[in-house]
Structures are given as C-alpha cells and as structure tokens.
Amino acid sequence: xxxxxxxxxxxxxxxxxxxxxxxxxxxxxxxxxxxxxxxxxxxxxxxxxxxxxxxxxxxxxxxxxxxxxxxxxxxxxxxxxxxxxxxxxxxxxxxxxxxxxxxxxxxxxxxxxxxxxxxxxxxxxxxxxxxxxxxxxxxx
Amino acid sequence: xxxxxxxxxxxxxxxxxxxxxxxxxxxxxxxxxxxxxxxxxxxxxxxxxxxxxxxxxxxxxxxxxxxxxxxxxxxxxxxxxxxxxxxxxxxxxxxxxxxxxxxxxxxxxxxxxxxxxxxxxxxxxxxxxxxxxxxxxxxx
DNA sequence: CGGAATCCTAACCGATACTG
DNA sequence: CAGTATCGGTTAGGATTCCG
Numbered sequence: 001x002x003x004x005x006x007x008x009x010x011x012x013x014x015x016x017x018x019x020x021x022x023x024x025x026x027x028x029x030x031x032x033x034x035x036x037x038x039x040x041x042x043x044x045x046x047x048x049x050x051x052x053x054x055x056x057x058x059x060x061x062x063x064x065x066x067x068x069x070x071x072x073x074x075x076x077x078x079x080x081x082x083x084x085x086x087x088x089x090x091x092x093x094x095x096x097x098x099x100x101x102x103x104x105x106x107x108x109x110x111x112x113x114x115x116x117x118x119x120x121x122x123x124x125x126x127x128x129x130x131x132x133x134x135x136x137x138x139x140x
Numbered sequence: 141x142x143x144x145x146x147x148x149x150x151x152x153x154x155x156x157x158x159x160x161x162x163x164x165x166x167x168x169x170x171x172x173x174x175x176x177x178x179x180x181x182x183x184x185x186x187x188x189x190x191x192x193x194x195x196x197x198x199x200x201x202x203x204x205x206x207x208x209x210x211x212x213x214x215x216x217x218x219x220x221x222x223x224x225x226x227x228x229x230x231x232x233x234x235x236x237x238x239x240x241x242x243x244x245x246x247x248x249x250x251x252x253x254x255x256x257x258x259x260x261x262x263x264x265x266x267x268x269x270x271x272x273x274x275x276x277x278x279x280x
Numbered sequence: 281c282g283g284a285a286t287c288c289t290a291a292c293c294g295a296t297a298c299t300g
Numbered sequence: 301c302a303g304t305a306t307c308g309g310t311t312a313g314g315a316t317t318c319c320g
Contacts, residue, residue, distance in 0.1 A: 030176060036174050062282080075312090096281090101283085108269060108270075137227075238301045241301080
C-alpha cells in the first residue's frame with residue numbers, strides 16, 4: 001500500500017491548515033517572506049546596506065553578491081528571481097559590453113522593506129537579551 | 141590546489157559577512173525569527189489565533205497543535221523549545237493527573253510578536269497584488 | 281559580468297513507535 | 301497529555317562548470 005505517501009499527506013495537511021488556522025491565508029507568502037536571503041536582499045536594496053545613510057538606489061548583481069557575502073550565486077539568483085516574479089523588485093538589463101544588470105525595489109517591495117527592517121531592528125536590539133537567556137537555559 | 145575547500149570558504153565568507161554587512165550582526169537571530177513555525181506560534185500565543193479578539197493568554201500544547209494543524213509534534217516541540225531557550229516564552233508544567241503543560245509569551249516574546257504581526261498583516265494585505273504579479277510574470 | 285545547468289551533500293521535516 | 305527517539309524521504313543549498 002503506502003497509499004499514504006508524502007504528496008497525499010501534504011495535500012491533506014494543507015487543507016486542514018486553511019480550515020483551522022484560517023487566520024493565515026497568507027501562509028505561502030509568509031513562507032516566502034520568512035526567508036533569510038529575502039530579508040537581506042530587501043535590506044540591501046532598501047538602503048540599510050552599511051549603517052551610514054546609503055543610497056537606496058539600484059544595485060548591480062555583483063554589488064549585491066558582495067554585500068551579502070555569504071550567499072552563493074545560486075541562492076542570490078533564485079531569491080532575486082522570486083522577488084521579481086512577485087513584483088517586489090525590477091530587473092534591468094543594460095546591454096553594455098559586459099552586460100550590466102541592476103535590481104531595484106518597486107513600491108511594493110519598499111513597503112515590505114519597512115516591515116523587514118523592523119525585524120532586523122528587533123533582532124539587533126534584543127540580541128544581547130536573547131543570548132543571555134540562552135546561556136541561562138543551557139546552564140541548567 | 142584545492143586548498144580552498146568548503147570549510148575554509150565558509151569561514152572566510154563568515155568573516156567577510158560581519159565585516160561587510162556589519163549592519164546585520166543579528167544574522168543568527170534573523171535566521172531563527174525567519175522560521176515559519178516561529179511566526180505562527182507567536183501568532184497563536186499572541187492572540188491572533190482566530191480573527192476574533194482571542195484571549196492572548198497561555199495555551200496548552202494540544203491547543204497549539206490544533207491551532208497550527210499542519211505542524212508535526214516534532215516541529216512544534218522543537219520550535220517551542222527554541223523559543224523557550226531564547227526567553228520568548230515560558231513553559232509551565234502543572235502536575236495534574238495527566239500532566240498539563242502551558243506556554244505563554246514573555247514580554248520579550250510579545251515585543252517580537254508585534255513585529256511578526258506586521259509581517260503577517262503585510263502578507264495578507266498584499267497577497268492579491270503579489271498573485272497578480274506572479275500570473276503576469278508566468279505568462280511571459 | 282551575470283547568469284544557467286549539473287551534481288551531490290547536509291539539513292529539514294514528517295511518520296512512526298515508545299515513555300512517564 | 302506531552303512529549304522523546306529513530307528512521308527515511310524530500311528538499312535546500314553549496315561547489316563546479318559552461319554559456320551569452
């Protein structure tokens with residue numbers, strides 16, 4: 001049998017999900033937003049790049065790659081594509097000799113950036129406190 | 141000269157990370173926050189449980205499991221443990237006949253809940269717009 | 281320069297079974 | 301009721317190579 005395979009269980013769970021936690025019909029979006037690279041890309045394009053009042057303007061692919069340092073091009077490209085698809089940023093190709101590609105937040109993207117910035121700020125402000133709790137917990 | 145192996149690249153990238161995107165020393169926290177179950181648990185305990193003005197009070201393990209429907213107990217337990225460790229919620233065991241365990245947001249957890257609620261609201265409010273962009277993108 | 285495609289490993293996560 | 305432990309499949313995601 002094994003008729004209860006992964007796909008079926010997924011479908012069932014998904015259905016129950018919308019039924020029960022009806023408060024979150026935005027689950028798919030939440031999943032997408034709750035991605036660390038998404039948050040960081042929004043930070044970078046939103047101008048939170050370097051503490052100092054950076055230009056919130058468009059950034060090239062290589063600039064993003066440098067800003068996000070730890071990211072692989074696969075993840076960066078994947079993230080940028082999904083954000084473009086969702087209308088959160090625009091991708092502009094300038095056919096110079098070596099091609100130039102820039103990314104810029106749309107208005108929709110900017111509005112989300114406001115929220116994710118809040119997340120980032122929270123994390124920054126409360127990190128010491130959280131670290132304290134962790135030590136205390138681990139010491140038990 | 142494959143001296144540049146994975147581990148080395150990781151270490152190097154990590155170092156650059158803190159140096160370049162120094163704006164995000166809170167990366168670890170961001171990763172933790174950017175978890176879908178974390179957001180949903182905060183929603184539930186924060187009182188966003190059912191649209192109507194729910195009691196933001198403590199919830200039992202089984203109540204959380206029912207609210208989050210799609211979650212496995214493994215993920216739920218794991219999420220609750222990490223949130224407890226970070227001091228975002230408290231776990232209270234009442235030694236009744238079948239033991240009773242309740243979870244409740246701490247002040248720290250409540251403050252984060254405010255932010256994640258913003259995330260959820262954004263997702264809800266802009267979902268149609270995003271879906272529109274997706275269709276448009278996919279149709280190209 | 282800015283990707284796309286391939287391979288392959290590690291982590292996540294769900295299902296199941298067992299415990300106090 | 302509220303977990304813990306284990307196993308196995310799915311997937312995320314890094315390294316590498318090649319293309320326009």
